[in-house]
Amino acid sequence: MRTVTSIALAISLLVFGAWHAGLSAQGATAQTHIGHVLDSFNGTPDNMGLLPTAMAEAKVAADHAALAAKATSLQMIQTHAGHVINAIDPTIVAQGPGKGYGVKKAAQGVAQHAGFAANAANANDMVKTHSMHVTTAATNVVAMSDEVVALAQKIRMSTSQEEAQKLAAEMQTKAEQLTTGVDADKNGQISWNKPEGGLNQAQQHMNFMKAAAGTQ
Numbered sequence: 010m011r012t013v014t015s016i017a018l019a020i021s022l023l024v025f026g027a028w029h030a031g032l033s034a035q036g037a038t039a040q041t042h043i044g045h046v047l048d049s050f051n052g053t054p055d056n057m058g059l060l061p062t063a064m065a066e067a068k069v070a071a072d073h074a075a076l077a078a079k080a081t082s083l084q085m086i087q088t089h090a091g092h093v094i095n096a097i098d099p100t101i102v103a104q105g106p107g108k109g110y111g112v113k114k115a116a117q118g119v120a121q122h123a124g125f126a127a128n129a130a131n132a133n134d135m136v137k138t139h140s141m142h143v144t145t146a147a148t149n150v151v152a153m154s155d156e157v158v159a160l161a162q163k164i165r166m167s168t169s170q171e172e173a174q175k176l177a178a179e180m181q182t183k184a185e186q187l188t189t190g191v192d193a194d195k196n197g198q199i200s201w202n203k204p205e206g207g208l209n210q211a212q213q214h215m216n217f218m219k220a221a222a223g224t225q
Contacts (some may be wrong), residue, residue, distance in 0.1 A: 039136050039222045042126035046119050046143075046215055053115070054108040059122060060215060062108070063115035063150065064208050067187040069096035069107050070157065074184035077177040083170040086177050090164040093184060097154045097161075112187055113154040119211055120147035126218065135221035142214040146206030150187055153207070157183045 046060050053062045070093045077089035095105025097112045120143070126132060127140035160180040167173040190199040190207030201210040 037125065037129060039126040039129040039132040039218075042122045042129065043215065043219050043222055045122045046126075047219060050118065050122075053110055059115050059118040060208065060212060062110050063112050063119060063147075064188060064212070066096045066107055066110060066112040066115060067150075067184070067208055070112060070187060071181070071184040073106065074157070074177070074181040077164070078174070078181040080174075080177070083167070083173055086170070086173045087165050087167075090161040090173075090177070090180070093161045093180065094158050097158055097187075101158065111154075113151055113158075116147045116150040116154065116208070116211075119215075120144045120151070123147065123211075123215070123218070126222070131222075133221060136218050139214045139218040139221065142201040142206075143211050143218065145203055146190070146201045146208070146211040146214065149190070149204055149206045150208055150211070152204070153183060153187050157187065 045058065047058045049056050050059050050062070053059065054065075057065070073089045073092035073096065077086045077093065080086040080089060091102050092105045092107070094102040096107035098114070099105070099107055099109055099111050123140045123143040127137045129136075132140075157180060160176050160183065164173045164176045164180065167176065186207055188208045190205050190210050192199050193205050199205050199207070199210065201214055
């Protein structure tokens with residue numbers, strides 16, 4: 010009986026916690042959520058903003074993708090491929106040079122809190138417009154993250170140095186695009202749109218959001 014009561018209490022607390030979190034998100038101002046993206050967020054390394062966290066992890070991923078591309082042995086290529094995964098998604102490779110949060114999780118947080126800002130009661134039209142741009146770019150980064158991890162996993166499973174080197178070159182390009190975005194339509198510009206926008210484009214439109222919300 011005591012066990013059943015304990016389980017019921019635990020479930021009630023979980024439900025209350027989820028409800029309270031939702032209520033907090035709804036009640037917060039646009040400026041609060043913009044601050045979570047740009048300035049500080051509980052649970053990130055050093056409580057950095059979600060976007061600076063994503064950018065820091067993306068730099069680690071790009072650096073080690075470059076090292077993998079330059080490596081002269083299969084073992085070293087595979088070692089750096091593991092480091093790339095660690096910086097993007099430490100739930101897959103827990104140990105490595107990343108900060109322990111990961112590009113993917115941070116980009117998901119950017120998209121989520123940009124959306125929260127747009128849904129805040131005090132959000133104006135410009136905040137809502139640029140929120141869509143940020144959310145799109147951040148969601149692109151989540152998809153790009155999966156692509157980089159897939160390449161890194163192929164490298165780690167490869168038994169051919171030649172094959173691993175070709176994959177590493179591709180991985181380097183895609184890891185850099187996490188930050189820069191990609192000129193998919195070859196028009197000489199990189200927009201926030203799918204599939205082009207990366208973290209730089211998310212940063213640009215977060216700055217527009219911040220200015221529109223009056224937080225500068």
